[in-house]
Amino acid sequence: MTAVAAVTDHRDHTDPPEDDGRSRERGRQDGRNQQDRLDRRENRQDRQDRQDRQDRQDRESGEHARVEDERADAGQRGDTVAHARVRDGAGRVGGQGRGEDARGPVHGATARAEDGSGPAGAFGGGSGAAAPQGAWDDGLIARRVAEEADGRPGGAAAGADHRPPAVVPLAYDGPLRSRLEALRELVGLSRARLDGATLAEAGRVLDEAASRRRLSGQHTVVAIAGATGSGKSQLFNALAGVAISETGVRRPTTAAPIACSWSDGAAGLIDRLGIPGRLRRRPLQSGGAEDPLRGLVLVDLPDHDSAAVQHREQVDRVLALVDAVIWVVDPEKYADAVLHERYLRPMARHSEVTFVVLNQIDRLPGDAAHQVLDDLRRLLDEDGVALGEYGEPGATVLAVSAATGEGVGELRETLGHFVAERGAAARRVAADLDAAAARLWPVYVTGRRTGLSERAREEFAARLADAVGATAAGDTAERAWLRNANRACGTPWLRLWRWYRDRGEPPTDRLVVRTPDDEEATARQRVEQAVRTVAERASAGLPDPWAQAVREAAVRGSQGLPEALDEMTLRAAAPPGRPPRPGWWPLAVLAQASMTLLQVVGGLWLLGQVLGTAAPNLGVPVLLMAMGIVGGPVVEWACRLAARGPARRYGQEAERRLREAAAGCGRARVLDPVAAELLRYREVREQYARVTGVGVPAG
Known part of the structure; x- marks a missing residue:
């Protein structure tokens, strides 16, 4: 306005009196042109500031995530020195990022903040007041607006402590840790028996x-x-209190996930989702009492039925x-069948971390909203989704109208209790474990007795x-x-006859361990049949893999195995030669020799x-011969x-001996490997x- 006044005064002293009206008009026009030039310069500066701020936030988000990971590792080790080092590094990172913000012009931004057209006005609900302490601020310009409103100098923020808060890692309880460890051992034991596709889901979990x-274990990502x-x-904007996510009739409206965090320390969680810094927001918060949604990270996803394939993939x-x-x-x-068959039914085990919200109830007349809500509950029950009613754990079903605000307060309160429990992350992991175990059921359990x-x-x-x-x-x-006993104890005349009869036959005092070719083939077939039979019996009732x-x-x-059985048979067979003789054989041989001697003495007499x-004297020799002849047989x-x-x-x-040898050979080669499996x-x-x-069923 100083420039406008100067131009007007100059015109008043130089122009003739009759052109006084035109001079004043030209002066006002020149003043407006100069003001427009100032506004355009400030707009360019604002855009440059926002671009610099966005680049700085992207760099800081990656650095903060690294610092938070180091802090989590240091916290688990209990290393206080590492904690101090991480805090110092985080302070330097925060101080550098905010110290650079303390420079630059703010005149145009201040003007827009006053009339509610700038970022501070948009996220402040259109009021001219500066954002309250703890509310989300849009970088350099909005921070300076807040500082000027509070009466602080522009460089006061540079000296403030902007170090990110310490991140407390998530802690699983004992049963969940035991289940995760069991799944890890299960995957390790199964890698040689199951293909990678079967174990992929377990590995992902x-x-x-x-x-x-x-x-962070103090944040819940929803x-x-x-x-x-x-x-x-x-609904996302209604919960945040500001218009963060774009809405409109153009479909699809949401093209990429947008994250809104109610408290600091969630950078690592948002990085894990792959959401860049330019799509991260903070909600409108009350500067007085503690926000009931503190710790919530809300993510607005693209449409799951979008025509764009990349949108569905991101979902x-x-x-x-x-x-x-x-x-x-x-x-x-x-x-919609796509919603129920592709998402709700497969995620039925995740009912404890699922909310189903019927929106736009303001479009339903009378009791139609209750009827639609009851039908929705029926469909969820058919999908296998447990409903959290009457104190039972399960999915929460609500009816809201994001346009009119009806039911949004109840949803906000329910979300506040859900986030305050700090148990959603563990319940989600447990539900993922249940789902992975259900997929692995056919490859581990059949319900039949095995072994x-x-x-x-x-x-x-x-x-x-x-x-x-x-x-x-x-x-x-x-x-x-028996044959050897007969030879040893038989009469000489009978032995002579047997020797004459068996003279052309092979010896019978040795075991024949080698079979002809046809018998050997038959023995091989018997071995193969025995192996097939025992394998079928051992695998009966087992899952296919x-x-x-x-x-x-x-x-x-x-x-x-047939060759090994032949070798074992040779080693287990009786040694060559005559079988061992019992102790009474010499007495029997002596008795037989005596009978033969009687016959000889009687005959010679x-x-x-x-x-x-x-x-x-016929009596005695005849008696001796008779005794020998009868006594020998x-x-x-x-x-x-x-x-x-x-x-x-x-x-x-x-x-x-042969049976034990065959059984030992079969046990070492077949039964032991089968028993190991x-x-x-x-x-x-x-x-x-x-x-x-x-x-699981005992086997």
């Missing part, structure tokens, strides 16, 4: 749980999601990272014994022992009588009866039971 635990035209951005990405979700539906689309029974083991050993001919080998050993692992272990063990060299028959028991035991011992399955099933927090 572990990563996100560890990432969330390192960040996303507002909804379909096109549901009014979620309008899915952010929904997997937030602590809770507010689903905003309207009377027209509350039963390898003792009867199956015995039948497998019996099949292998039959394949190596253990029974036949025992019978052969028994016959060989573990059943396949058991069968593969059995097949690997069966390779080379009779011969001497015939030749006249001996005195005639009697001794042989008695020895045969006595040899049956030892021969049977000898054959059974030979069969037992079954033991591994039992371990993962126990870990899975820890993950679910409940028992």
Whole structure:
């Protein structure tokens, strides 16, 4: 106005009196032109200041996130020196960022702040008063407006303590930590048996749980999601108290997530969501009492049914990272199949961190709002979403009108209690664990009894014994022992006859351990059949991946099993040569020799009588010969009866050795690998039971 006055005075002294009216008009026009030039210069300066401030905020947000991570690590270690170092670094970062803001012109910004056209006026509800202490300020210009309103000099802010508050990391309770540790062990034990796609969701849950635990536990991240035209951005603005998110008839209106934090220290959480600094806001807060939503980080998401694919991708990405979700539906689309089938039904286990808000109830006449709300509850119940009614844990269902403010206060109060509990993040992680465990149920539990029974083991050993001919080998050993007993205890004349009969046959005092080609092929088929049978019995009732692992272990063990059985049979067979003789054999041989001697003496005596060299006496030699002739077969028959028991035991011992050898070979090559797979399955099933927090059917 000084320039205008100067121009007017100059015109008054130089122009003729008759042009006084035109001179004054030209003076006013020149004054307006100069004022416009000043305004344009100030506008350019404002834009430059806002751009510089935005770049500085982007740099500081990354630095603050790093400082907060270091602070969280230092807090967990209990290192006080590290705490001090982090605080000093944070103070330097905050001081530099705000010290640079203390320079620059503010005349145009001050004028716009006074008439409510600048940022301070917009976020202050249009009043000319400066933003109260603790309210959100839009960088340099708005801060200087607040300083001038408070009567402080422009450089006072540079000396203030702008260090970011200490971030307290999230702490999980004992049961949740135990479940996470069990899931980590479960994934480790299952990597060799399950494919990566099956374990991908479990791995994501572990990563996100560890990432969330390192960040603030004093903040709750809540996303507002909804379909096109549901009014979620309008509800977002109503909760924040200012027009942060753009609303309008153009669809889609929200193109990128916008974050609004009610308190400091949430930079790391917002960085985790991938929201840049230019899309981070602060709400209108009361400078008096403590804000009931302190600790809330509210995120406005794009439309989940947007025609733009990148919008839907952003919705899915952010929904997997937030602590809770507010689903905003309207009377027209509350039963939309996309919402229920793609989001609400799969996230039914997350009911405790879910809000379903029926918006735009002002458009429903009479009791129609209650009817629509009841139908919405019915649909949620069909989706499996537990409703938090009558004190039961579950989803919160409310009816609001963001346009008129009806129900917004109740939603704000409910959100305040929800945020004050500081338990949403842990409940979200627990719900993610439940969902991951439910997806893994078919690969760990079938509800049937599993394992390898003792009867199956015995039948497998019996099949292998039959394949190596253990029974036949025992019978052969028994016959060989009897034959040797007969040879040792039989009469010489009978032994001579048997020698003549068996002269052209192979020796029978050795075990035949090698079978012909056709019998060897038959034995190999028996071994393969035994392996297939035991593998099927061991894998019965197991989930498909573990059943396949058991069968593969059995097949690997069966390779080379027939050859190993042959080698074991050779080592387990009776040693070559005659079987061992019992202690009574010498007595039997002596008795048989005595009978033979009687026959010889009697015969020679009779011969001497015939030749006249001996005195005639038929009775004695005939009696001796009769005793020898009858006594020899009697001794042989008695020895045969006595040899049956030892021969049977000898054959059974030979069969037992072969059976044990075959069973040992089969156990080492087939049963032990199968048992190891079954033991591994039992371990993962126990870990899975820890993950679910409940028992699983015993096997």
